[in-house]
Amino acid sequence: MRYKNFVNHSTLVSTCGTLLAVWVLFRLLFSSSSSFSLNTLPFFKPFVPNFKNVPGVEYYDLRNYQGDRDGWQRGNRILFLVPLRDAAQHLPRFFGHMSELSYPHNLIDMSFLVSDSSDDTMGELLHHLQIAQSQKDRNKRFGNIEIFEKDFGQAIGQSFSDRHGFAAQGPRRKLMARARNWLGSVTLKPYHSWVYWRDVDVEIAPISIMEDLMHHDRDVIVPNVWRPLPDWLGNIQPYDLNSWKESEAGIQLANTLTDEDSVIVEGYPEFATWRTHLAYMRDPNGNPEDEMELDGIGGVSILAKAKVFRTGSHFPAFSFEKHAETEAFGKLSRRMNYNVVGLPHYVIWHIYEPSTEDLKHMAWMAEEEKRILDETRLREFYDRIWEVGFDDVRMDWSDERQSILKNLDHTEAYENQIVVDWSDNDESDITPDEKVQNRLQEEVIDEHPQDEVPLDFDPDNN
Template identity: 50%
Template sequence: MVLDDYGKKSDLPIHNFTPKKQNTFPPLYKKIVIGVTSIFILWYLFLSGGGEDRPVLQIPDELDKLKSSSHQLYKATKDGIVEIELKENSSAESESSAGGVKAEEKTPISEDELFKQTVSYYDLNDYRGTGDGLSQGDVVLFLMPLRNAESVLPMAFHNLMNLTYDHSLIDIAFLVSDCSPDDRTLETVFDYSVHLQNGTLVEKFQSEEELRKSKKFRGSSDLYQLYMDQDYINNVRKSYNNPESYHKDYSKPFRSVSIFRKDFGQMIGQGFSDRHAVKVQGIRRKLMGRARNWLTTNALKAEHSWVYWRDVDIETCPGTVIQDLMQHNYDVMVPNVWRPLPTFLGNEQPYDLNSWIESDPALELAKTLDEDDVIVEGYAEYPTWRVHLAYLRDARGNPNEVLDLDGVGGVSILAKAKIFRHGVHFPAFTFLNHAETEAFGKMAKEMGFTVGGLPHYTVWHIYEPSEDDLKEIAKMERKKRRKGGK
């Protein structure tokens, strides 16, 4: 045992180590170095322009990330589009604080008055949603996500006006996201929404239709209509261009129209083949889940009793759809969704296969998959052998027949607002080997809510020609021309 330099006992050997003396600059060299350095600094600052503002490499920080993920909110009024200024570090609207006490106000107010101006009270028991919501004055939040949707917006707004649920009880919220640089979805929504709230949208559509007819131009994208069932095509045209068939409140303004704009990084194309390729389904649906959740979170208010999700590309739908789904008083209810087809493909086809009843083979399949794998319904790669709502349709069946479901599709969903307040959402992650709307249905069931569908109540989606369909149409057109156009 030895003592170290501090007089403490140590088991370690002590080495007498004397560091080498470091070399130092002679005083003359030191003066020369200091002098040269000083001259260089003075030259840089005053002669080379080094003191002027120079571009600085910007390194993205958390604030930059926050800015890149920001969003815009617009309100459509009779007078035009108003951009709502959002509070910094908050998604709350600046208008919502208009009733509050401004910091610069000097006039004192009573505690009761302060309470009235700054505190809102809602008894959510009054907004639980009922089967006869229209007579009870239930307010419905209508949500529609939009991406590169400019071409189908006239159809979507016609279907909006065709809703017979009291327009003064419907708040509309659009989400415009991830559009192409040359797309005009946002501008078109602005234009149509202002006309919608002014009650002049019908006249605008009529003038646009007259302009289209005056051009007498038929594009190659319209060729498929020659191969569709003409009775169906005529019925579609009548439903949009026959004012005599419109209900009396067709042009009535809605309770409110909000337009949100935010991108989520969706890079998958909008073509039929792009969207429905099996390899992109998991990624695509998780991103769609993020968008749906974001819109729900930002648009849902305390006074909403119901939330109605609608895809933009619905072609025909009963105007009474909200009441028809609502009357069953389910927590989640969906209709059947089909689409028309060209005559050479059989005229019609079940479209939305995401509404189904769970099966034992599907549960066994899930056990063989990784936790993060997403089962995609309707693809040969995932043989689930489930009962699909779409395949149960009988055109002459009872439209009020209800079938309990596990998964639901997202084309047309009516849900009670309370389930979102309880935490049900559209998983943007893998939940029980599903994502987005199918996982939404499973989550609702897991949490004890009722989920149902109407097998004989049909909503019609537009027909989007696939690449194979277009090739077949082109082949038939060439054959027709060889025969002299007959």
């Protein structure tokens, strides 16, 4: 009897141990997989408290907002973040892109930060939002929209040379990091699964960019960014050089910078890092699904899972490992064991912004074009004058002479002969009475031009 009870107790312990081992195995294999979740099994359903009858209380289980690779099918909400500064001219194109996005619009919450603007960015933003949210097709309307206005004392200009000049990079990156952190911290809600950062001055991007990036199921992912150029500059060019993989030269350079506020900025001869840049890895015929591990990333287009920011990753507004803003965000996220990747063959296009040197060259080209045009016109004019001046017109004169003589009536010419008085009489010596008498005689002659004086006329009656 004792043996039987001992066997039953051992069997119970073994069964419990087996179930516990299976549960742990399931947790290890499937709890982090987006394709399968323990919550789908009825006996693994977590306890959900019911606060429906408690006014003012909202309950969120953050396990439900981890970010799925097929989020557009699972109802994942995206927080679409857009910093704006003097962006009025870019907003029409930006909202044109937004209206064409294939991701469900009702799952996109947009938040804008308008800062340090001197143009009508706010007015233009309100105008386009009114149009977007007033569409008859409610499926085209977006979810929640928030607008924030806050200045950060940005003293750097918005021209290409101002924003991309070497001297401005460190302070500019730190200020931009502050703006990004402020916008992200006040807008991220517990029900957001993804966060997408997008610059307003993107010219061309696929309408399916959300789905294209999301289905890679990476914590942080960026596309390749190029820009079109005028033909005289080479047609196209890599734009975003902030997405890169660390190199030994980069690490050594960072170690040589003793100033704790120093910031390495990529793509400038002052900092030769010899890193592998995502932009230069592009192959027009490459597979857009190919991935490349990155350390630093650019900020033109970033898709990240919301949990990356919830767990503390951000855009350092200080020198973090000698980097700041988006490049430092990539490095910090890697330190937190999140995967950071880029797509070398998946490209979006930034607008072309001429630098100061480009503007000078374009002005020279315009003057040169005008000079060549004036020179061509002058040459054509002199060529015409030269041809006319040396034309053989002898045959033309012969033809004209015959035409003149052929149409000339000599009879009428003789009857209308012109008589010239070559006498030496000076009218100035004639008295007024003589002038009157002469005029009367002329009138008499004019009135009786045919009267003839009889031959036997004797005025003295002799």
